[in-house]
Amino acid sequence: MHRLALCLVALSGLACAAETAQPPNILFIMSDDHAERAISAYGSDLIETPNIDRIAHEGIRFANSFVTNSICAPSRAVLLTGKYSHLNGLRDNRDIFDGSQMTFPKLLQAAGYQTAIVGKWHLKSDPTGFDEWKILDDQGHYYNPVFIDNGTEVRLEGYVTDLITNLALEYLEDRDESRPFALLYQHKAPHRNWMPHPRHFVNEERVYPLPETFWDDYAGRPAAAGQDMRIADMWLSLDMKLQKEHFGKETGTGGKDTWDPTEGWADDYGRMTAQQRAAWDAHYDPIGEAFREMPPDSRALAEWRYQRYMRDYLGSVAAVDEGVGRLLDYLEEHDLAENTVVVYTSDQGFYLGEHGWYDKRFMYEESLRTPLIIRYPAAIAPGQVNDNLVLNLDMSPTLLDLAGVEIPSEMQGRTLRPLITATPTSEWRDAIYYRYYEFPHGWHNVRPHYGVRTDRYKLIHFEGDMDVWELFDLQSDPNELNNVYGRDNYSVIQEALRDKLTELQRELEDSP
Ligand code: CA
DSSP, rough: OOHHHHHHHOOOTTTTTTSOOOOHHHHEESSOOOOGGGGGGGTTOOOHHHHHHHHHHHHHHEESEEEESSSHHHHHHHHHHSSOHHSSSOOTTTTOOOSSOOOOHHHHHHOOOEEEEEEEEEEESSSSSSSEEEEEEEEOBSSOOOOEEEEEEEESSSSSHOOOHHHHHHHHHHSSTTTTEEEEEOOOSSSSOOOOOOOGGGOOOOOOOOOOOTOOTTTTTTHHHSOOOOOOOOOTTTTOOOOOGGOOGGTTTOOOOOOOOOOHHHHHHSSSSSHHHHHHHHHHHHHHHHHHOOOHHHHHHHHHHHHHHHHHHHHHHHHHHHHHHHHHHHHTTTOOSTEEEEEEEESOOOOOSSSOOOOOOOOHHHBBBBBBBOTTTOOHHHHHHHHEOGGGGGGHHHHHTTTTTOOOOOOOSSSSSHHSOOOOOOOOOOOOEEEOOSSSSSSOOOOOOOEOOOOOEEEEEHHHHOEEEEEEETTTTTOOOOOOOTTTTGGGHHHHHHHHHHHEEEEEEEEO
């Protein structure tokens, strides 16, 4: 009998600690900015992701999985520590992770696991708690990126998603088979600026449906109106991959007199090998030339940008899905699938044109949500979908629990084990707490805000240079267009949500 099964019978992690069966291996897969809407297991209308779907079909998919602070580095710190940003110290992308604090890899390492991370780290300080680390330098590049291999910089030739997958497979191949492993396999893709491998260039004839909120006017939501993350304002160089000669004020691109950071794009493009560039140009030059001949005007230009954005974003996702498939195949071929916990998640969700946006940060649904799928054949029945409100905060305690390691009381998340095993649970959280900080410095001009979400309602308070409350009824207004804060017919629920917010802030040791 497997160790976890024994634990469940004994109903005590301690009671089974003496069992000698090998604890499960852990393969934690995280992509960057991967919206649920770009995963077919989540009902995508945009792409098929058969390999990520395999994890869902053979395990459990969380339909209400959220982050506590929807931005890259802070989210990663929450995942590692099981603590909110105000306690782990990493509130926004400027902060440096304090690697001396407690993390789940450190605790696994202390319990006898061999631990490793390959791919994106993005926490500025060197990784701690890992026997081996091969991480991208900061954000990394899509083509021929620089990795930091246990402290030494090395530039690898190739496509970043494939390289990270190769490093993960090499690690598994070279590991010590006498001990369980915990491998964090973390992709850069599909982070901005969405540069696909040529094998995943999407046919320019394919047209993606415009989200119904694409032309949102942000009425009643001043923080939404004041952001700077509209697809309509995406850069023609870095985001759209046009070369300088393909655009400019003189081409009549909607009369938009805007600075376009062609230098950033020159760096991404310039680092390709001649062979890579030839494949790239064969696809993108005709796009640029067509644009130069007939640049779309204003509204049409925004929709043109949306289509180009979707093609490049989804092309970048396709490589992630392939990489996941290679890892799953490896586990099966080496008889590791049964006793390995496989997690697929992203550091947060992302806007794919909803509200006219890309990026994340807001507590609105598309960026508050993040995919979460877990497979562990030894203990999780296949094909489950769970509706409980779960958080990235829960990942550390969950992995420790599945590994049979005691969860430190300072962790604020909860183990998902009662939700993923056959053990019924009648008690779970009825609301989640969220807080975003990065303002006025940083990108995209999203005001700092905090809030609470229940299964039906969401209350948000925007601060910074404003003092605005928003309340949404997600049942009647799933797109969050109608702020009902202050309406008489919502006064009772509004009061209850404000009480809940206060209660959660007290419980989580945050102050408004
Ligand atoms: Ca991210």
